[in-house]
Amino acid sequence: MTITAPQKTAPASPSLQPTGWLRYLSFSVDHKVIGLQYLVCGFAFYLIGGAMAGAIRTELLSPVSDFMARDVYNQILTLHGTVMIFLWIVPVVNGAFGNYLIPFYVGARDMAYPRLNAVAFWLIPPAGLMLISSYFITGAAQSGWTAYPPLSITTPATGQIIWILSVLLLGGSSIFGGINFIATILKLRRPGLKLMQLPMYCWAMLGTSILVVLSTPVLAGTLIMLSFDIVAHTGFFNPGMGGNVVVYQHLFWFYSHPAVYIMVLPAFGLVSEILPVHCRKPLFGYTTMVYSIMAIVVLGLVVWAHHMFTSGTPPWMRLFFTIATAFIAVPTGIKFFNWLATLWGGRISLNSAVLFSCGFIVNFVLGGITGVALAQVPFDVHVHDTYFVVAHFHYIVYGGSVFVIFASIYHWYPKIIGRMLDEHLGRLHFLLTFVGFNLCFAPQHWLGLNGMPRRVAEYDPQFELVNQISSAGALLMAISTLPFLWNVIASAFFGAIAGDNPWRALTPEWLTSSPPPVENWKGDPPLVTHPYGYGTPADEIDLNSASGSDLWRSGK
Amino acid sequence: MTSLTPQNAQLDHIDDHGAEHGAEHPDHRMFGLAAFLVADAMTFAGFFAAYLTFKAVNPLMPGAIYELELPLPTLNTILLLVSSATFHRAGVNLRRQNNERCRLWLMLTAGLGLAFLASQMVEYFTLPFGLTDNLYASTFYALTGFHGLHVTLGTLMILIVWWQCRTPSGRVSASNHFPLEAAELYWHFVDGIWVILFVILYLL
Numbered sequence: 126m127t128i129t130a131p132q133k134t135a136p137a138s139p140s141l142q143p144t145g146w147l148r149y150l151s152f153s154v155d156h157k158v159i160g161l162q163y164l165v166c167g168f169a170f171y172l173i174g175g176a177m178a179g180a181i182r183t184e185l186l187s188p189v190s191d192f193m194a195r196d197v198y199n200q201i202l203t204l205h206g207t208v209m210i211f212l213w214i215v216p217v218v219n220g221a222f223g224n225y226l227i228p229f230y231v232g233a234r235d236m237a238y239p240r241l242n243a244v245a246f247w248l249i250p251p252a253g254l255m256l257i258s259s260y261f262i263t264g265a266a267q268s269g270w271t272a273y274p275p276l277s278i279t280t281p282a283t284g285q286i287i288w289i290l291s292v293l294l295l296g297g298s299s300i301f302g303g304i305n306f307i308a309t310i311l312k313l314r315r316p317g318l319k320l321m322q323l324p325m326y327c328w329a330m331l332g333t334s335i336l337v338v339l340s341t342p343v344l345a346g347t348l349i350m351l352s353f354d355i356v357a358h359t360g361f362f363n364p365g366m367g368g369n370v371v372v373y374q375h376l377f378w379f380y381s382h383p384a385v386y387i388m389v390l391p392a393f394g395l396v397s398e399i400l401p402v403h404c405r406k407p408l409f410g411y412t413t414m415v416y417s418i419m420a421i422v423v424l425g426l427v428v429w430a431h432h433m434f435t436s437g438t439p440p441w442m443r444l445f446f447t448i449a450t451a452f453i454a455v456p457t458g459i460k461f462f463n464w465l466a467t468l469w470g471g472r473i474s475l476n477s478a479v480l481f482s483c484g485f486i487v488n489f490v491l492g493g494i495t496g497v498a499l500a501q502v503p504f505d506v507h508v509h510d511t512y513f514v515v516a517h518f519h520y521i522v523y524g525g526s527v528f529v530i531f532a533s534i535y536h537w538y539p540k541i542i543g544r545m546l547d548e549h550l551g552r553l554h555f556l557l558t559f560v561g562f563n564l565c566f567a568p569q570h571w572l573g574l575n576g577m578p579r580r581v582a583e584y585d586p587q588f589e590l591v592n593q594i595s596s597a598g599a600l601l602m603a604i605s606t607l608p609f610l611w612n613v614i615a616s617a618f619f620g621a622i623a624g625d626n627p628w629r630a631l632t633p634e635w636l637t638s639s640p641p642p643v644e645n646w647k648g649d650p651p652l653v654t655h656p657y658g659y660g661t662p663a664d665e666i667d668l669n670s671a672s673g674s675d676l677w678r679s680g681k
Numbered sequence: 682m683t684s685l686t687p688q689n690a691q692l693d694h695i696d697d698h699g700a701e702h703g704a705e706h707p708d709h710r711m712f713g714l715a716a717f718l719v720a721d722a723m724t725f726a727g728f729f730a731a732y733l734t735f736k737a738v739n740p741l742m743p744g745a746i747y748e749l750e751l752p753l754p755t756l757n758t759i760l761l762l763v764s765s766a767t768f769h770r771a772g773v774n775l776r777r778q779n780n781e782r783c784r785l786w787l788m789l790t791a792g793l794g795l796a797f798l799a800s801q802m803v804e805y806f807t808l809p810f811g812l813t814d815n816l817y818a819s820t821f822y823a824l825t826g827f828h829g830l831h832v833t834l835g836t837l838m839i840l841i842v843w844w845q846c847r848t849p850s851g852r853v854s855a856s857n858h859f860p861l862e863a864a865e866l867y868w869h870f871v872d873g874i875w876v877i878l879f880v881i882l883y884l885l
Contacts, residue, residue: 237709237712238709238710238713241713300717300720303716303720304713304716304717304720305713307716308709308712308713308716311712312707312709312712338716338719338720338723339719339720339723340723341720342720342722342723342724342727343723343726345724346724346727346728346827347727347731349823349827350728350731353819353823357812357813359813359819359823360813360816360819361731361735361816361819361820361823366813366815366816367739367741367742367745367816368739368816369734369735369739369816372731372734372735375730376727376730376731379727
């Protein structure tokens with residue numbers, strides 16, 4: 126069948142797609158533009174969510190509620206959690222880096238469904254603005270990011286409904302993105318490229334997208350039922366009308382536990398890309414890494430009730446979910462030791478990307494250990510809903526995912542912008558972030574073990590000093606953003622020219638110009654069958670080879 | 682040899698980038714639709730799980746009425762199952778370039794869909810309970826309502842396809858039968874969900 130449409134002959138592309146900076150504000154279908162849109166939009170929301178975290182830590186400087194009213198604290202707390210999860214980490218580790226890198230990694234010129242991709246991104250800014258503006262219009266939701274009924278039914282309805290609407294939009298965006306990633310990885314691979322030759326980030330995104338497609342719709346259905354309870358006064362989750370609040374918790378955590386893996390599996394993948402390049406060694410244990418990811422996907426779907434050990438969970442359920450959760454430590458531990466083995470004996474260049482990656486490994490292990498502890502019922506019933514949990518999940522989502530986001534920005538900025546970031550500022554950024562983060566969250570373990578409940582604006586005066594230490598850490602984290610912001614803005618204009626492949630990396634995105642052209646490669650996409658074929662002396666690597674596999678072979 | 686309209690060309694994703702690289706991709710739209718239907722099925726699975734859990738642990742409140750009659754939903758099940766078969770006939774006829782017969786079968790399918798919706802409305806108006814009466818009533822209306830929304834969307838899709846294949850060279854034709862097949866897959870999916878829903882809501 127021949128296409129004889131007029132667009133074919135007319136120069137359709139330039140008229141449809143702006144080419145200057147304006148394309149970043151347009152309905153562009155270029156996966157690299159969409160990736161950057163996700164990244165910048167997500168970072169803007171990170172700054173907003175970070176300001177809210179600052180407000181929370183300021184309030185907690187003193188045991189009484191003096192910085193803001195209690196209901197304002199509840200709103201800020203809810204918005205902070207929702208913004209950071211749904212508008213910063215999920216869109217950035219999935220949407221931003223996924224869109225930018227996955228087509229390169231599979232040797233494609235774009236995602237499988239470019240228009241769906243643009244739709245998925247453009248659902249995010251309106252949803253985020255709607256969520257945040259609810260604070261100024263009627264008061265935002267007050268029931269935390271979990272929106273547990275009956276709290277979410279009894280707190281002011283308007284803010285809660287706006288919260289539900291925006292989370293539904295963001296969930297839709299997430300599902301569209303997930304479908305796109307699955308189709309791109311499974312269907313759009315360059316001929317000759319086998320699944321087990323893909324860079325690890327593809328596997329991470331495949332696993333993540335399966336979780337997104339399977340679990341996010343359940344959250345959507347649950348939130349629709351919750352909104353019926355609020356608006357139409359049905360009684361699904363209203364005990365006063367014969368409803369059952371625990372059913373909400375089950376359905377909510379069926380999404381929201383996998384959501385942890387949706388936030389952290391892509392980070393695993395990104396670290397697996399960054400470490401081999403800067404250690405000049407192949408990724409250790411590729412096959413076990415792949416199976417670990419898939420094991421985490423399967424196990425991640427059947428552990429949700431470990432969030433509900435204090436919700437009257439029957440003993441058999443406690444037993445099952447404790448054991449299943451403990452099992453997740455096995456594939457996660459395999460990945461952890463594989464990263465260590467990748468670092469072991471490598472010629473590590475300790476730049477900002479590696480520093481942040483190593484920071485991730487340290488923080489994630491700490492968060493993982495407290496996670497295994499929290500899965501044990503006898504321990505969990507004592508620290509449930511205390512600051513111990515707050516410390517635990519910040520070690521996972523901040524110490525894990527956000528550290529990796531920064532590592533990835535240091536690693537891929539030269540590719541995206543074409544200029545290098547300043548290393549001194551990068552190391553300062555790492556130092557401030559790492560010290561600030563641990564200063565902020567490590568003391569919260571102690572607070573939780575001693576019984577300080579989470580989500581509350583006021584606390585027992587005995588906790589004042591430790592809270593102030595924690596707030597000092599938060600201040601350091603806020604300050605750490607400044608050198609980073611200056612770095613990414615100034616380097617875009619004054620940074621050293623990066624060249625095509627400043628890290629001498631072998632993965633396909635480096636085998637094109639920086640920034641890459643529209644459609645990623647001039648000429649055919651390279652066939653990279655050994656993305657981690659490092660270990661050859663630098664002067665023996667022929668950077669002018671046509672493809673990554675040539676690099677690998679000539680290296681031997 | 683068919684000449685496509687510009688809109689069709691856009692659907693084929695060929696003008697996304699520079700024309701020199703505009704080689705035609707293999708068509709992955711059906712794969713995407715299938716993945717979306719998996720997600721949609723999970724939404725229903727959530728509703729079903731909620732209903733079954735309510736049923737297992739939450740006793741009906743004293744004085745609450747929750748009785749379902751079988752004849753009308755059985756008729757509904759038959760209507761939808763027959764409509765799946767008629768939709769299949771429409772697709773077969775389109776691929777044989779027999780647009781007239783295809784449109785006939787499509788119209789019959791849409792008619793069966795509308796009959797289902799009408800019959801559902803009759804059931805709603807004759808039931809002895811309302812949306813907010815009790816937990817089961819709420820879940821019943823939420824589940825059947827969400828399914829009815831799917832049937833409504835499916836019927837609209839059928840009517841759009843029916844309109845677009847009115848000539849052999851129309852937007853939907855023997856050479857571009859993806860829209861019809863997509864609507865058909867969706868329709869079979871909605872039917873399948875109804876069968877599960879019928880078993881869980883009415884028979885269990």
